[in-house]
Amino acid sequence: MSKLDPALGLVVGKVHKTYNATHVLQDVSLSVPGGEFHTLLGPSGSGKTTLLKIIAGFTPADAGTVTLSGSVITDTLPEHRNIGVVFQNYALFPHMTVSQNIAFGLRMRRVPKLERQRRVQDVLALVRMSGFEHRRPAALSGGQQQRVALARALVIQPQLLLLDEPLSALDRKVRQEVREELKRIQAETGVTTVMVTHDQEEALFLADRVLVLESGALRQEGSPHDIYRNPVDEFVAGFLGPINLLNVESRPGDGGMVLRLGAQDFVPASGLAVTVVAAKLSGPMHLAVRPEQLTVQPAQGTAKPPDALAGTVTGVEFGGAVVTVRVEVEGNAMAILALSPDILAIASWDPGSPVWVRIRQARVLPVAERR
Ligand SMILES: Nc1ncnc2c1ncn2[C@@H]1O[C@H](COP(=O)(O)OP(=O)(O)OP(=O)(O)O)[C@@H](O)[C@H]1O
Numbered sequence: 001m002s003k004l005d006p007a008l009g010l011v012v013g014k015v016h017k018t019y020n021a022t023h024v025l026q027d028v029s030l031s032v033p034g035g036e037f038h039t040l041l042g043p044s045g046s047g048k049t050t051l052l053k054i055i056a057g058f059t060p061a062d063a064g065t066v067t068l069s070g071s072v073i074t075d076t077l078p079e080h081r082n083i084g085v086v087f088q089n090y091a092l093f094p095h096m097t098v099s100q101n102i103a104f105g106l107r108m109r110r111v112p113k114l115e116r117q118r119r120v121q122d123v124l125a126l127v128r129m130s131g132f133e134h135r136r137p138a139a140l141s142g143g144q145q146q147r148v149a150l151a152r153a154l155v156i157q158p159q160l161l162l163l164d165e166p167l168s169a170l171d172r173k174v175r176q177e178v179r180e181e182l183k184r185i186q187a188e189t190g191v192t193t194v195m196v197t198h199d200q201e202e203a204l205f206l207a208d209r210v211l212v213l214e215s216g217a218l219r220q221e222g223s224p225h226d227i228y229r230n231p232v233d234e235f236v237a238g239f240l241g242p243i244n245l246l247n248v249e250s251r252p253g254d255g256g257m258v259l260r261l262g263a264q265d266f267v268p269a270s271g272l273a274v275t276v277v278a279a280k281l282s283g284p285m286h287l288a289v290r291p292e293q294l295t296v297q298p299a300q301g302t303a304k305p306p307d308a309l310a311g312t313v314t315g316v317e318f319g320g321a322v323v324t325v326r327v328e329v330e331g332n333a334m335a336i337l338a339l340s341p342d343i344l345a346i347a348s349w350d351p352g353s354p355v356w357v358r359i360r361q362a363r364v365l366p367v368a369e370r371r
């Protein structure tokens with residue numbers, strides 16, 4: 001399969017969709033350069049599937065445009081869009097063999113038999129399913145069925161691949177294998193891809209860029225690293241993985257902002273990697289800290305280091321490679337991740353033990369309005 005011209009890709013312009021007076025998509029605009037892999041994350045009901053259906057042509061938008069490889073396809077029939085789709089619960093045809101399932105789209109496009117057979121063989125090799133041509137879907141594992149579904153979407157050599165939670169039915173181990181295959185296949189074919197997922201780890205692993213949708217509106221778009229490290233608000237922060245939100249009171253200080261956490265002061269400018277997102281400098285804010293950006297050490301018999309906060313252990317949870325230490329600091333519950341080599345020491349920390357907690361990196365976010 002040929003690589004796409006990197007200049008070509010998908011552009012969605014101000015797409016709006018209403019169902020029964022509910023705004024399901026609100027002026028959603030996005031751009032996926034040719035060959036890139038974007039993941040779309042968002043809670044249930046946020047409009048992810050609706051957006052993919054509009055791009056694929058299965059649902060009309062109320063307003064907005066869809067442009068693929070430079071052509072406006074807003075009013076083009078789905079079968080003329082040359083888009084490969086693997087939808088949520090989009091089952092294989094049970095009465096057809098693997099080959100017949102994959103060849104279906106080629107038959108519809110009247111591709112001659114010999115070429116059809118060659119392309120089916122090629123795509124089976126691509127998804128590592130050669131030898132399974134004559135099986136029926138019922139005789140395949142879940143992971144194998146997903147590969148066939150992917151092969152069926154890819155065999156038409158689409159200009160765009162749309163995947164709607166293609167891995168959600170698989171168990172954890174198979175899911176990880178198939179997602180690695182998916183990454184390889186996408187890189188090999190160079191097909192522009194948009195994939196919906198609920199799973200933040202999957203979204204971060206697969207994507208060149210991550211899009212976060214909430215209530216039909218795009219909240220943030222960025223590289224996996226950027227969106228994880230620099231969320232614009234609490235919603236995005238929490239959606240990309242666990243995060244501690246500490247209640248702080250901020251006031252203007254000499255060099256910027258001083259944060260007060262209970263009885264303890266912080267000066268974000270003094271060597272702490274704290275980024276201030278909040279528009280105002282004073283009032284209640286949240287200090288948002290990822291669990292791996294915190295370190296903890298026993299306080300017994302040592303003086304408080306100037307850059308540490310005094311806390312109390314409330315629990316230690318063993319989780320395999322990582323250990324979660326739960327700590328309370330000035331009335332705020334915090335979860336801190338420590339790697340297993342420290343477990344023997346940490347496991348002996350009783351609830352109530354005093355500890356010093358250090359924040360390596362944090363963001364000051366405006367306190368979200370309760371919805
Ligand atoms: N055909 C329809 N008629 C009316 N409402 C619809 C229709 N399809 C979707 N909706 C509504 O639109 C909203 C968005 O649905 P959508 O399926 O796009 O969400 P989603 O983000 O894919 O959720 P999930 O993660 O659960 O799959 C929901 O509130 C849903 O109830």
Ligand SMILES: [Mg+2]
Nearest residue numbers: 048049050088
């Ligand atoms: Mg959906």
